[in-house]
Amino acid sequence: MDETKNLINNDFKDIMLNRHSYRKFQKDVVISREEISEMLEEAISAPSACNLQSWYFVVCDDAKGKEKAHSVMMPFNYPQVDSASAVIFILGDTQSHLKYRDVWNKACENGQITPEERDKVFKTFLPLYEHADRSFLEKDATIDGSMAAMQLLLVARAHGxxxxxxxxxxxxxxxxxxxxxSKRYIPITAVAIGKPEGTFTKSVRYDVKDVTDFM
Ligand SMILES: Cc1cc2nc3c(=O)[nH]c(=O)nc-3n(C[C@H](O)[C@H](O)[C@H](O)COP(=O)(O)O)c2cc1C
Incomplete structure (x- = not known):
């Protein structure tokens, strides 16, 4: 079975440079849960701090879910939320270190790392998180979730x-x-996905030299 059958656009230049925020979508377009899961699976190939993968997704894709999404939105986002095929909330998991052993145990079972290498990872990174304060955990989860969110924006385009x-x-x-x-999960961002209706407004960027220092 081809796991990437819905990745219909493989032109990175087009995917990245022609990505724009669309704020209105064709209302009748349904994206199957299978394809949404595929998109998320692709998005979570994103890197994360210490491979903690501190992200969590809530997908609002049916009438009930969309109503919930609408209920927490600021009104200026109603047009895209009410017309999107799905609104995916990306949350941060501030307690991801509690299951951290699982991922390395799996790598060890797969023969990708030795038990000694696994134990070294546990000793090096786990104490960092077990003794971290709330703001460190929130920051880490926010960065991880943002990495996955950015990938999701590009993956959406790759799926058409x-x-x-x-x-x-x-x-x-x-x-x-x-x-x-709410003690565990923190909101990071949400992504509305669908087939666009109408066009986008091209956004302007600062000149790269104004936001860069070479040292
Ligand atoms: C963290 C973040 C939050 C954003 N929130 C909103 C939002 O609530 N509503 C909205 O219409 N666009 C939102 N945007 C989209 C930005 O307005 C948009 O990315 C920016 O103007 C650049 O335009 P472009 O995406 O077309 O390149 C958000 C973007 C980011 C990265």
């Missing part, structure tokens, strides 16, 4: 869709609205 990242929602409402543990 367009997207809009959105952080214009009520951060204090999101985690509770989805029935998740």
């Amino acid at each position: 869709y367009e997207a809009n990242p959105m952080s214009g929602y009520f951060f204090d409402k999101v985690v509770d609205a989805f029935g998740l543990d």
Whole structure:
């Protein structure tokens, strides 16, 4: 079976340089849960700090889910939320270190690393997280989640869709609205995905030399 059958665009230049935020989508387009899972699987090939993979996704793709997404959004985001095939909330898992052993045990079982290498990873990185304060854990999870979110924006294009990242929602409402543990999960961003209706507004960038120092 071809695991990447829905990756219909493999032109990186097009995927990256022609990505724009679309804020209105064709309402009747359904993206199957199978394809959404595929897109997320591709997105989580993203790097993460110490391979902690501190991300979590909530997919709102049916009427009930979309209503929930709408209920936490700021009104200026209603057009894209109400027309998208799916709105995917990317959350950060501040407790990802609790399951961290699993990923390295698996690598060890697969013969990818030796038990000694695995134990070295545990000794080096686990104490960092077990003794970390809340702000460190939140920052780490935010960076990991953002890496996956960026990949998701590009993956969406590779699947023939367009997207809009959105952080214009009520951060204090999101985690509770989805029935998740607010001590554990933090909102990072959300991505509306679908087939676009209408066009986008091309955004302007600062000159690269104004935002770069070579040393
Ligand atoms: C963290 C983040 C939050 C954003 N939040 C919103 C949002 O709430 N609503 C919206 O319409 N666009 C939002 N955007 C999209 C930006 O407005 C957009 O990326 C920027 O203007 C550049 O345009 P482009 O995506 O077309 O290149 C967000 C983008 C990022 C990265």
